[in-house]
Amino acid sequence: MIGFIFPGQASQFIGMGAELATTYPTAAEVIQQADDILGFPLSELMFNGPGEELTATEVAQPALLTHSVATWRVLADNGLHPDMVAGHSLGEYSALVAAGSLDFPVALELVRQRGLLMAEAGSRAGGTMAAIIGLNAELVAEAVEQAAGEGNIVVVANYNCPGQIVISGTEAGVRRAGELAKAAGARGSISITVSGAFHSPLMEPVATELLEHLQVAPITEAKVPLVSNVDAIARTDADAIGKALGRQLTSSILWESGVRTMIEAGIDVFVEIGPKDVLTKMMRRIAPDRQALPTSEPADIQAVLEQLT
Numbered sequence: 001m002i003g004f005i006f007p008g009q010a011s012q013f014i015g016m017g018a019e020l021a022t023t024y025p026t027a028a029e030v031i032q033q034a035d036d037i038l039g040f041p042l043s044e045l046m047f048n049g050p051g052e053e054l055t056a057t058e059v060a061q062p063a064l065l066t067h068s069v070a071t072w073r074v075l076a077d078n079g080l081h082p083d084m085v086a087g088h089s090l091g092e093y094s095a096l097v098a099a100g101s102l103d104f105p106v107a108l109e110l111v112r113q114r115g116l117l118m119a120e121a122g123s124r125a126g127g128t129m130a131a132i133i134g135l136n137a138e139l140v141a142e143a144v145e146q147a148a149g150e151g152n153i154v155v156v157a158n159y160n161c162p163g164q165i166v167i168s169g170t171e172a173g174v175r176r177a178g179e180l181a182k183a184a185g186a187r188g189s190i191s192i193t194v195s196g197a198f199h200s201p202l203m204e205p206v207a208t209e210l211l212e213h214l215q216v217a218p219i220t221e222a223k224v225p226l227v228s229n230v231d232a233i234a235r236t237d238a239d240a241i242g243k244a245l246g247r248q249l250t251s252s253i254l255w256e257s258g259v260r261t262m263i264e265a266g267i268d269v270f271v272e273i274g275p276k277d278v279l280t281k282m283m284r285r286i287a288p289d290r291q292a293l294p295t296s297e298p299a300d301i302q303a304v305l306e307q308l309t
Contacts, residue, residue, distance in 0.1 A: 002308065003267035004082035004098055005259075005283075006068050006091030010192065011276040012060045014049040017067045021047075023298040026077050027070035030104070034066040037108050042066060057122070057195045061090050061115035062108055068094035068274035069104050071295050075273070079309050084234065084267055086227040086258050088279060089158070089199070090114070092245060098273070099222035101241060106217055113213050117206035118249070122196020124205065129157060129168045129194050130178050134187030140165040143184055147177035157199035158253040161285040166192065168200040203249040211246040219245075225265070232257035234265060259286050271295060271304055 021028040021043070031043045045054050046063050053059055068091065075081075087095035093111050096102040102110075132140050137159055144167055147154050152173030158166035167177050174197075178189030196202065219242045225234035228244035230251040235241050259282075262270070270292045272279045283292035293308075295301045 001083040001266045001268060002080070003262045003270045004072070004085045004095070004273050005270055005279050006085070006087035006094035006098070007064065007272060007274045007276065007278050008087065008089035008091045009057065009060050009064065009194070009198075011274060011278050012046075012054055012063050013275060014047075014051055014054060016046050016063065016275045017043070017070060018047040019298055020067070020070060020074075024070075024074045026073045030070035030073055031066055033104070034062065034108055037105050038062060038112060055193065057119040058112065058115035061111045064090055064274060065094050065097075065107060065111045069097050069107075071301065072098045072273050074301060075271075075295070075305070078305050080271075080305060082224055082271070084225045084227065084262050084265055086262060087229075088255055089229060089248065089253050091274065092226075092229055092248065094274065095226055096219070096222070096241070096245075099224050099226045101220055101222040101226065101238065102217070110213055110217055114210055114249075117210050118198060118203065119195045121203050121206040122194070125196065125202040126171065127153075127169060127197025127200065127202045128171050128174050129166055129192040129197060130174050131190045131192060132165045132167060132178065132181045132186050132188075133190060134163050135165070135181050135185055136162070137165055139184045140167070140181055140186075143180035144177045146180050147173050150176065152176055153197075153201060155200045156252050157197075158255060159257065160253075160255050161282040162256070163285060164282070168197040169202065170197070199249065199251060199253055201250060207246075207249040210249060214242055214246050217242070227258040227261050229253045229255070229258065232261045234261055255282070256286050259283065263287055263290060269293070269308065271308070
């Protein structure tokens, strides 16, 4: 059985989608559609930068969705379809499109709003994120609890994979939790370049507004199960999917647990749909006995199609 997994923010890079668009007309159509819907040349920023603009949350998020959907459509056109899907944070919107639960134009508008709201929350409340390397989840959670108990806001944002847990909150809170984690044996606390404290209480001021957009979005029953970030449960029901998605901005991303849900359901090949290979590398830590394949460039896509179709 095949699972499609979709990356989130930080997988963007200058040049993303350029070779994809020149190789596959289907991909070029998706990218052009994104330009038309958004009303600005997203493709230009994807292909040529500048990096500061592409990295901005309100641009990076639609760029990543567009690249992932373009890649998925190429695979679908060539007969490759998933038995189950999941997406990391932002990637859950791409997964919804692949599951047939959300049309691309609607997903693009939602993601654009999501990016703008998250950037707004970051500019208002500040905050930052950091990856704690080489420490188990329990000890990271203890460090976070201790740091938060000193009057700082800090939470575990992403349970990514063994040895990589992301924390989020105020700068002081994240810094203190990082220090405590290193004292507990972590190899490092690596700052992540983001515009705010994603998946933390600092997102609450805009979470309600995003939920309002989601409540009127035409989310339909998924054709294949989608594993939600917030609880690692596989769903096809439209209402349940929408409610889980609405909790995502302020909830921890249970990525490792979600992957294990997919494995328990029988997924033995994971295909990462989108730029770079961040999730592919995580898979090697979560389940080295399962095959994980990237699709960042046309050569990767061709290799996947040759092996799986």
